[in-house]
Amino acid sequence: MKKQAFLALTFALAFTLTAAAQPKVGDVLIKNGAVLTVTHGTLENTDILVRDGKIARIGQGLRAPDGVEVVDATGMYVMPGIIDAHSHIALSAVNEATNPVTAEVTMEDVTNPYHIGIYRALAGGVTTSHTMHGSANVIGGQNETIKHRWGFTNPDDLRFEGAPRTIKFALGENPTRVHGKRGASGGKAKVPATRMGVEAVLREAFADGQRYMEAWDRYEAEKKRNSRAVPPPYDLRLETIADILRGDVLVHCHSYRADEILMLMRVLKDFGVDKVTFQHANEAFKVAPELAAFGAYASVFSDWWSYKFEVYYSTAYNAAILTRNGVVTSVNSDSGELDRHLYHEAAKSQRYGGLTDDEALALITINPALQLGIADRVGSIEVGKDADLAVFDGHPLSVYAVPQMTFVDGVRYFDRQRDPDDVRLFVDPEASLDDGAMISNDEHLHELEAVGDWLFHLK
Amino acid sequence: MFLPATRPAPAALLVVIAAALALTPLRAHAQTDDLPTVTRTYALEHARIVQAPGRVIERGTVVLRNGLITAVGADVAIPFDAERIAADSMVVYAGFIDGLSHAGIPKPKEDPNRKRPDDPGNPPDDYAGIQPQRDARAMLEPGDKSVKELRKAGFGAAHTVPHGRMLPGSGAVVLLSGDDPGAMVLRGDASLFAQFEAAPGVYPATPMGMMAKMRRLYREAERRRMIERMYEENPTGLERPPHDAVHEAFFPVLEGRKPVFFFVESALEAYRALRLQKDLGFPLALGGLEQSFDLIDALKDARAPLFFTLGLPKAPKKKAEAKKDSVEAEMAAQYDPSIRTATYRDLEAERRNLEARQRMSREKYLKNAAMLHEAGLRFGFSTMDVKPADVHKNLRLMIEHGLPEDAALAALTTDAADLLGLSAMLGSVDEGKIANLVVTTKPYFDKDAKIKYVFVDGVKYEYEVKEKKKAKAGGEAANPVGVWSYVISTPMGAFDGTLTLEGAPDDLRGTLTSSRNPGATELRNLTFDGNELSFTFEIPDGPGTLTFTVVITGDEMEGSVNVPGMGEAPVTGTRESGPDRL
Amino acid sequence: MNLLLTLAFALLLMQPQSQDGDVPKGYQGTFAITNARIETVTNGVIENGTLVIRGDRIEAVGADVTIPPGAEVIDAAGMTVYPGLIDSGTQLGLAEIGAVHETNDFREVGDLNPELEALSAVNPNSVLIPVTRVSGVTTVVTEPSGGLFPGVAALINLVGYTPEQMHAGGVRMMTLEFPASGRRGFFDRRSDEDLKKAAEKALKKLNDVWDRAVLYARIDSAYHAAPDPDHKPEYIPEMHALLPVVRGEMPLMIKVQREKDIRAALDWVQERGLTNVVFSGVAEGWRVADKIAEAGIPCLVGPVLSTPTRAYDRYDKAYANAGLMRQAGVTVALRSGESENVRNLPFNAGFAAAYGMGREEALRAVTIAPAEIFGIADDYGSLEPGKKANLFIADGDPFETATHIRQVFIDGFKIPMTNRQIELYREFLHRDEGRLTPVKVVPPSN
Incomplete structure (x- = not known):
């Protein structure tokens, strides 16, 4: 028996022990691509030098410092990493659908770094996702902004450091169906069953939050005078709403109809909240001037419509109308299928209403970055920004363009030429191999949030 | 360390226990019969005594009297009233300690007529599984089959917790012996048990809901404790703080007197428990941890007592058709990330790759304990959701995958005792400790080692050791030549x-x-x-x-x-x- | 280029419409599309040609075609003419608003409904239809779904006021949802054992139904050979509906997705010696492509824009599936599986093209290939004289989003290039234009 054979055996058994530690920031020189900066036009035959995860230089004829890998992007297009302003990937659960107000829950508690959807999104050039609570509740949970650092298993490693807190609101059919029409989880129906009720729930929640904030402010003041001051009851839900009122949490509101969009703007104005992004907002085009005047943002689908009544009077020209009316607009996925081709979704938005290339690309880069409060870090190719980049073999607005590489903080997480087929981070040691197969026969599972509560309890 | 601050001085505690035991009648019987027990003094003679990992008496005697180990050594006097047990060729260990289980607590039946709350957003606490004021001690049933099964697997003590959902109640350390629930208890109110087990359809129904609820409960408990303190100091002029059992159950946690003991199955659940601990700052202990291979660094940072599951994934069943071509298939059965399943022609290669990845995944589980050990983490074991009969086999698998035998033994005995704050009473074969012993026919980690005796609290349990089946009697013995x-x-x-x-x-x-x-x-x-x-x-x-x-x-x-x-x-x-x- | 397109399109939208109150309406006539690049699909590309439409038919196609007197001439300089795109699997006309059950007619109660006719429930006035056809999709299979035999699917043209006017080539296909052995999704928590049992039970039911249909057909044939009015056989609508299928006169469209189920369906078809069969969906077809090709069963594949069926699949497997099947020799047509967004069929084809199928094969898969599969290639699927005038004029590659479809003809009708989505655009792009009183932008608090 030759020892070589058994050394091989020994090695084989040993090599599964530990995965090598991954770096979190990278250095790379991407040479000679057509650089779609989004904010400063297209730079032909241009190099991007990345150091420590940041874009260090943009220019021609850049030389790679020692030890920095060079990627030849001749004939390719380099665009900012795509940002999905509305996603439910990488989450262990989506809806705490038991109460019309659940501001206290936060998706950062249920980030699931093992979810294959993260890699699939990377393979579509997406580097950041806004992973949101569902739309069962008028005030749902807080959302999480993640970077697609595939391979890390600690949820903390996916967090977009420094991204502002955001919270999900929801108007219209979903909250009224879940709570009002029959009552959540078989309970008794309760407010809201109508759009009027939705407004009432919002106003009551804000008023309670205000009183809570005042009570604690009073206590903090009194504590200085009186060592026996008694603190008011602690309530994480109201505390979160108070944080919205303080301007510490950005509102992202699931909404469709023009009337409910106007309603929320009224309510927010009354309570002094001025940062809001209307999500989906299929009828935002009808109130584009009001949105522009408020300074509200819109994050829309390229062409989804008619999957429920409140989106019947939609138009795929929504993004174009909003853009032309001066509303900062993004195109999002809300889907683990669409998020793999957001560049194509942007291209469709360009088709319907004739946006320029830069306007179309802005829908999935700088505009969602503005809406998430991270535009100083990502969303365009500029020196000093995070090196979140996507490389395509054709113009990303072409249907024939195939994403080739995706970088987050200068680290290559997707490479079409190099990656293995099976990229799972977790393999069930017991499941029969057939269990990998899972097909949804339902081709009409549009809009994750619309399809019934059972869908929300993803494992 | 589990509870360093409040651990009683060993000597004082021993006195208390000894006194308690002396007053106890000869209550326990060996499991094999109902005949009266003649004596509670035993001498195990001529045994190999593993007092603790690395501390061995090759041939010696252990004397047990009134529930305590009274003598250990190569040459000790045997009391006149001792039942002498010839333990030649046998090995004596400290009784094993189960860091987390439901030992002795039967699973309650769900009430089928329980009415769903009208408002799922505000369910009664017990419906939502928020019952931290419940106490494992009140639920103990010494006759529960879990006690017998664990004991048969060598366990003498267990940290046992109530069944339930998110916050089922407080845990207790119990001795797996006797027929008096009260006498089983070694330490009550030992932990605040928590798990990510949502109540169906009511708040909190999701992991993020449970996380938020924990934060709210904890912060509100802090506030209430503060008010209660103020009121105790001087009630005059203050509104009387309302009594609230749920929040009060957190007070010992706030005071650092007991940990929140989280049972976490997946890596993600473990991260969630660690996250809550970071936010709120409570003393934390973790049990389960079946995917801890993915969170070694986080566990190192946490410095929490760990009780690693004794369960392991089963070897995947081979399909009948896969067996047929096994030689060829296995010849190339290595994972090769460069293999692409480009077309229908590549399905065989894909299957081999998938099988190889699955084997690699199982290997990770088998190496898990070794990885914890190599990372310098001390841990005990937990039998939560594990069949006690699988314990020996699984420990052997862990050892085969790199866990040193001494580390395995420490996790069963000394380290478990230490992490539970019970080293003064349990964990080693030393004079003065509680008479919990395991006696095996061969070194415990040998493949065909069998447990012959288990002593718990000084009570002897004897097990029949079946001889290994030989080839069919009368039939022809196989000849391998x-x-x-x-x-x-x-x-x-x-x-x-x-x-x-x-x-x-x-x-x-x-x-x-x-x-x-x-x-x-x-x-x-x-x-x-x-x-x-x-x-x-x-x-x-x-x-x-x-x-x-x-x-x-x-x-x-x-x-x-x-x-x-x-x-x-x-x-x-x-x-x-x-x-x-x- | 982009600006030009925008401008051109804007001009198109601003074309004067008819009188006040009039609704734009399609019409037939004699049309000559001149100076066009003509992609015939079956006879190559004519770089600078003319295509003449008369009534519902293409009268002439070529470089040297005389423009008939009185023809409405459409100068298509710089444009390309393509055959109308065919979507081989939709619910168009049967589904209006997803979550409003009252507007959906594709799923009947029960498992065994072969006597149902999709064509009877097609709503010619569906708002979804004009939204679809301006994309160049002229013809779709609309299909019932659910259960075992959900009904008879039909091929329809996206123009007409009655189902009869819409029915394309008389194509009807019996739909069979082949019993699926797998989980329906992550929410399906049935045990392996339960899944297996359910699949076996469903397959047994299918076999029982089929055996009875065969028996029914035998009795029916015998009766008609020698009618015996005293013993007229029972009339069983379900069995009656299956008669043409059992006799091979009506195609059986088997919806099947998973590898395991495809293999089972192949066996099932072969055991019964069925020849008039197509598969639909076929998400894991690439895994069994050789077997499908060998069996000679054409496949209606899609949606292309979907996620891989298995967690360990390469991320682009759904995009690549149709091309891989084609390369293995399977006859492939594409389907979107959509209702309100059948307009995305060209992009499904574009993705299939980009991920291995190639543009030419992808174009065939939405034109001549389905026409051949449905047995209507004499009338549909390419630009040839005598064929149905289903075609469109585009300013570029129809699979590219930047391309605009300038004019669509269906059944010879010059289709009005508008729909509710475009009307909303025109109304709301500059909403307050023409308003004299001041615009109140942010509504006051109430």
């Missing part, structure tokens, strides 16, 4: 060759060759017992001594080869020639 071809399957591919066995079944010698190398290696330590063949051979400059163990059925053999520190690889073989070839 002949030339065999074998295949060893490893994640790096299959290794095949020839095994030549000569001589007679009770006097075998043989050689092994590999198809990758013509040279032959001598086999050592050849034994053949009924139908089980085992031998060892050396790989010079290699991993050391490899042990080959197979069961022979007719002209087929199936078993495994053990590589030290690496684990086991399956092996199959077929007899090509030989006198007994069918």
